[in-house]
Amino acid sequence: MTSPVGSRPIVVGVDADAPASPALAWAADEAVRRGLPLRLVHAVPPTGRNVRGFDEGQYRVALHEAGEAALGEARLAIEERYSGLDVSVVLADGQPGQVLCRRAANAEMIVLGSRGLSRLEEILSTYSVTVPVTAQATCPVVVVRETEHTAQDPLFLVVGVDGSGGSAAAIDHAFDSAERRGAELHAVWVWHAPTILPIDKETALQEIRRQLHAATAGRTALHPDVRVTHHVVTGHPVEELAKASEHALALIVGRRGHGGFTGLRLGSVPHGLLRRAICPLVTVPAESE
Numbered sequence: 216m217t218s219p220v221g222s223r224p225i226v227v228g229v230d231a232d233a234p235a236s237p238a239l240a241w242a243a244d245e246a247v248r249r250g251l252p253l254r255l256v257h258a259v260p261p262t263g264r265n266v267r268g269f270d271e272g273q274y275r276v277a278l279h280e281a282g283e284a285a286l287g288e289a290r291l292a293i294e295e296r297y298s299g300l301d302v303s304v305v306l307a308d309g310q311p312g313q314v315l316c317r318r319a320a321n322a323e324m325i326v327l328g329s330r331g332l333s334r335l336e337e338i339l340s341t342y343s344v345t346v347p348v349t350a351q352a353t354c355p356v357v358v359v360r361e362t363e364h365t366a367q368d369p370l371f372l373v374v375g376v377d378g379s380g381g382s383a384a385a386i387d388h389a390f391d392s393a394e395r396r397g398a399e400l401h402a403v404w405v406w407h408a409p410t411i412l413p414i415d416k417e418t419a420l421q422e423i424r425r426q427l428h429a430a431t432a433g434r435t436a437l438h439p440d441v442r443v444t445h446h447v448v449t450g451h452p453v454e455e456l457a458k459a460s461e462h463a464l465a466l467i468v469g470r471r472g473h474g475g476f477t478g479l480r481l482g483s484v485p486h487g488l489l490r491r492a493i494c495p496l497v498t499v500p501a502e503s504e
Contacts, residue, residue: 223354224254224303226318227326228311228344231257231281234289238328238359241495243293243300245357248395251323252301255289257282258314259306282306312347319352324497326357329489345489349498350470355388357465359495364462370398373460374467375452375484376430377404380501381469383430388499389467390434393441396464400443402431403459405452423447453487460494467497 227242239255246253259278286304293302307314319325327345349356374389376382386402393400404427408416427445435443448455460466471482485498 222251223321223323224252225249225324225326226254226256226315226322228315228328228348229255229257229285229289230328231285233328234285235292236328236359237362238326238357239289239292240296241357241359241363242326243296245324245326246300247297249323252303253293254303254305254318254322255286255293256305256307256315256318257286258311259308260310261308279306311344312351315344315348316351319348319354319356322354324355324357325352326359329358329360346486349485349489353500355497355499357495357497358489358492360493363464363495365464367462367464370396371401371463372396372398372465372467373401373403373456373463375405375456375469376402376427377452377469377471378426378430379469379471381471381482381499383469384501385467385469385497385499386430386434388497390431390438390441392465392467392497394438398441398464400441401446401459401463402427402443403446403448403456405455406447406449407452408449420447420449452484453491456484457488457491457493460492463494465495465497466492467499470498470500 225242225246227239229239230236243253259275259282262274283306286306290302290304293300315325325348327348329345345358349358372389372393374385376386389400404423406420406423408414424445424447427447431443431445435441446459448459456466456468466488468485468488470485488496
């Protein structure tokens with residue numbers, strides 16, 4: 216299975232503790248669907264240790280050997296799954312999040328697993344990858360916690376819509392993905408009703424329904440085979456989107472945060488969904504980024 220020259224690869228982070236992960240399988244499947252090469256990346260972080268009797272050189276050699284072994288195991292698992300897929304491996308020095316963000320500049324998408332870190336660890340720990348990469352990568356980032364739900368009939372994806380620039384990019388990605396998968400697309404707008412200002416709820420919901428249909432209207436002409444359903448619900452966006460995507464192939468949302476601090480740049484909804492979403496979560500940066 217040869218990829219066109221100059222194709223942007225699907226990049227997947229390989230963890231030394233779990234090389235053959237659901238994220239690896241998802242990334243391989245997506246590479247096949249898109250006819251793109253698959254690049255397996257493992258990063259060896261700096262040790263930063265200064266302890267008497269500690270041999271940093273020997274320790275780094277051990278880390279590199281573990282990384283090479285993980286990449287070899289991951290590559291073997293992929294070749295057993297897809298014998299003709301164009302697969303390459305990269306062993307790089309540096310913090311995993313930074314290494315993967317640099318790779319994003321020339322990638323179609325980045326695919327990650329999840330270490331199940333706490334909310335604080337996801338932001339501050341040197342082992343955190345999902346938050347910094349999802350917040351800063353210049354391409355879509357997919358976080359896969361477990362095997363996707365392919366037993367659902369009919370198959371469907373969910374895209375979160377809120378009228379922002381990130382939402383528009385997410386809709387484009389969602390239509391493309393649904394067409395490739397032969398799946399339905401559920402467009403969901405979650406309205407978090409204000410508790411202070413007086414507002415006519417029915418009028419507000421009617422306007423949101425209009426905006427939701429308008430947001431997807433142009434894409435239906437480009438993807439006529441994709442069946443789209445529209446859903447307006449009230450509640451907290453993280454809770455409602457997680458609920459709506461419980462049996463979905465993937466949940467797709469836009470990135471709309473600002474600022475240098477990774478959690479804020481990501482935005483509160485994608486940040487919350489990194490912990491709440493059960494299906495693969497796809498975060499798409501706005502085109503302006």
